[in-house]
Amino acid sequence: MSLNPLKYVMGWLDERYRLEDLREFARSKSVPMHHTIWYYLGGITLFLFLIQVVTGILLLMYYRPTEAAAYESVQYIISEVPFGWLVRSIHSWSASFLIATAIIHMFSVFFKKTYRKPREFTWITGLVMLGLFMFFGFTGYLLPWNQLSFFATKVGTELVGxxxxxxxxxxxxxxxxxxxxGGTLTRMFGFHVAILPALTTILVTIHLLMVQRQGMSEPLTGRPRRAMPFFPNFVLRDIMVWVIVLGLLGTLSLYFPWxxxxxxxxxxxxxxGIEPEWYFLxxxxxxxxxPAEFLSIDGRVLVFMGFGLLGVAWTLVPWLDRGAARGRPSRVINWAGLVLLVVVIILTIWAKFYHH
Amino acid sequence: MSNGDRITGDVPGPRADRRGFLGAVLGTGMFGLVVSVLYPMWRFVFPPRDVRAAEEAVGIGPADDFPFNSGKLIQFGNEPALVVRTAEGEFRAFLGTCTHLACTVEYRPDLGLIWCACHDGQFDLTGKNIQGPPPRPLPPLEVQLRDGEILVSRPK
Structure with a gap:
C-alpha cells in the first residue's frame, strides 16, 4: 500500500465505488472543435447561475422580507455588512449578465439551427429556463422594496389581471x-428563494443531462469532425472564460454599484422616468x-396575446423548421428570427430614448 | 374478464372479479387521497378576499392650506386617491390608480393635467382619459367642504 495519502484515499474509494468508470468517462468525453465564442455561452450562463446561488444564500443571512424591514435590511447590507455592497452588487449585475448570456445563447442556437431533431426538448427546457430567469428577475426586483420595484410589480401583476x-x-x-x-413582498420572496431555485435546479439538470447524452451539436456544414478532449482542454477554456466574467462582475460592482x-x-x-430592467424594455x-383600443380590442389584451402567441411560435420552432434536421433549414424561419431580433433591439433602444 | 383471466391463468371468473373490484377500490381511494392532498394546497395559495371595509370619508385639512393649481395624493382606504385644486380654485378628487396598469397618477401643474409616469397616460381634470394607453376614466370621488375642511368621500 502506498504512503501517498491521496492515492490511499483514491484507492479506498476505488475499491468500493469503482472510480475507473468515471476516469474512463473523463478520458473519452470530447467536444467538437469550433473556435467560436458561442460554445461558451451556455457554460457562462451556468457559472452565473452558480454565482446567483452563492451570493443569494449570503444575502439571505441579513435580508428581511417584510414591508417594514426589507428596504432597511438591504441598506444595512450595503452600508454596514463587510463586503455587503460587493455581494449585493454582484448578485444584481450577475442577474443582468445571466439573462444576457441566456438570450445570446438562445439566438446562437436559433441561428445555428441547433434546435433541430434530436434536440427539440433541449431547446424547450432552455426556453423554460429563460422564462424562469425572467421571473427570478421580476420577483427579485421587488425585494429591496423601493419605489421603482413597487410600481414595476404593480404593472407586471396587473398584466396578469x-x-x-x-x-x-x-x-x-x-x-x-x-x-x-407587504403580503406581495413575502410571496415574491417565497418564489425567489424557494420555488424558482428548485424548478431551475431540476431544469438545469435535465438540460445538461440531455447535452451530455446527445453530445454537442455540430453545424450543418458537413465539415469533417475534429474533436477536443473535454477534460482538461475544454474545461480549462471554460474556466478561463469564467474567470474573465468574474473579473468583469467585480469591476462593474466596484465602479457601478447597484x-x-x-x-x-x-x-x-x-x-x-420609471422603466423596467433592460430585458423587459x-x-x-x-x-x-x-393605444387603449386597437381594432376595437383592448390594447393591453392585444399586447398580452401578441407576446403569448410569439412565445408559443418560438417554442415550436423545432417543429416549424423540420427541414433543418435534413440539412435544409427554412429560410423563412431564419429571416423571421432575424426580424424578431432586430425589432426587439429597436424597441429596446426606442424605450431608452423615449421621453415625454 | 379477459384481463383477469390472463393474469390469474387457471383461476376462474369470481376471483378475477374480486381482483378487478379491489383494483377499482384501490384506484378510487388513491385518487381521493391525491385530491385531498392537492386541493387544500391549491386553495392555500389563493388569498382570502380583503375584509377591510372601504373607507367612507377622509378629511385632508383646511381648504385654505391647499394651493391653487396643485394636487395631493392621499390614502383612501387601501388605495391612493388624488385630490386636485384647479387653477380656478375648484376641488376635484379621483381614485389615484391608473386605469391602464395600476400605477399611481399625479397632478402635473405644468400641463394642468393628471399624468401617469409609467406609460405616459393622461387624464383631464374631469378624470377623462385623453391621451396614451389608459382605457377608462379615473373613478371620481366626492369632495365636500365642511367648516372650511376638505372631506373626500365615495360618491353616493
Whole structure:
C-alpha cells in the first residue's frame, strides 16, 4: 500500500465505488472543435447561475422580507455588512449578465439551427429556463422594496389581471391579495428563494443531462469532425472564460454599484422616468405606445396575446423548421428570427430614448 | 374478464372479479387521497378576499392650506386617491390608480393635467382619459367642504 495519502484515499474509494468508470468517462468525453465564442455561452450562463446561488444564500443571512424591514435590511447590507455592497452588487449585475448570456445563447442556437431533431426538448427546457430567469428577475426586483420595484410589480401583476376569466384570480394569487402590499413582498420572496431555485435546479439538470447524452451539436456544414478532449482542454477554456466574467462582475460592482433608490411609498406617485430592467424594455415600450383600443380590442389584451402567441411560435420552432434536421433549414424561419431580433433591439433602444 | 383471466391463468371468473373490484377500490381511494392532498394546497395559495371595509370619508385639512393649481395624493382606504385644486380654485378628487396598469397618477401643474409616469397616460381634470394607453376614466370621488375642511368621500 502506498504512503501517498491521496492515492490511499483514491484507492479506498476505488475499491468500493469503482472510480475507473468515471476516469474512463473523463478520458473519452470530447467536444467538437469550433473556435467560436458561442460554445461558451451556455457554460457562462451556468457559472452565473452558480454565482446567483452563492451570493443569494449570503444575502439571505441579513435580508428581511417584510414591508417594514426589507428596504432597511438591504441598506444595512450595503452600508454596514463587510463586503455587503460587493455581494449585493454582484448578485444584481450577475442577474443582468445571466439573462444576457441566456438570450445570446438562445439566438446562437436559433441561428445555428441547433434546435433541430434530436434536440427539440433541449431547446424547450432552455426556453423554460429563460422564462424562469425572467421571473427570478421580476420577483427579485421587488425585494429591496423601493419605489421603482413597487410600481414595476404593480404593472407586471396587473398584466396578469387583464387575462380573460382567470386573470383576476391569478393576479390575487401572485399578489397575495387585492393590492401590492407587504403580503406581495413575502410571496415574491417565497418564489425567489424557494420555488424558482428548485424548478431551475431540476431544469438545469435535465438540460445538461440531455447535452451530455446527445453530445454537442455540430453545424450543418458537413465539415469533417475534429474533436477536443473535454477534460482538461475544454474545461480549462471554460474556466478561463469564467474567470474573465468574474473579473468583469467585480469591476462593474466596484465602479457601478447597484443603486437602492428610495423606499417604496404605496400612496405616493409613480416616479418620473420609471422603466423596467433592460430585458423587459421592449414589452414596456409596446405597452406605452399601444393605444387603449386597437381594432376595437383592448390594447393591453392585444399586447398580452401578441407576446403569448410569439412565445408559443418560438417554442415550436423545432417543429416549424423540420427541414433543418435534413440539412435544409427554412429560410423563412431564419429571416423571421432575424426580424424578431432586430425589432426587439429597436424597441429596446426606442424605450431608452423615449421621453415625454 | 379477459384481463383477469390472463393474469390469474387457471383461476376462474369470481376471483378475477374480486381482483378487478379491489383494483377499482384501490384506484378510487388513491385518487381521493391525491385530491385531498392537492386541493387544500391549491386553495392555500389563493388569498382570502380583503375584509377591510372601504373607507367612507377622509378629511385632508383646511381648504385654505391647499394651493391653487396643485394636487395631493392621499390614502383612501387601501388605495391612493388624488385630490386636485384647479387653477380656478375648484376641488376635484379621483381614485389615484391608473386605469391602464395600476400605477399611481399625479397632478402635473405644468400641463394642468393628471399624468401617469409609467406609460405616459393622461387624464383631464374631469378624470377623462385623453391621451396614451389608459382605457377608462379615473373613478371620481366626492369632495365636500365642511367648516372650511376638505372631506373626500365615495360618491353616493
Amino acid at each position: 387583464i387575462l380573460p376569466v382567470v386573470g383576476d384570480t391569478f393576479m390575487r394569487m401572485i399578489r397575495g391579495g387585492e393590492h401590492v402590499t 443603486e437602492l433608490g428610495l423606499k417604496a411609498d404605496p400612496f405616493g406617485p409613480a416616479p418620473q 421592449f414589452m414596456f415600450q409596446v405597452l406605452r405606445v399601444m
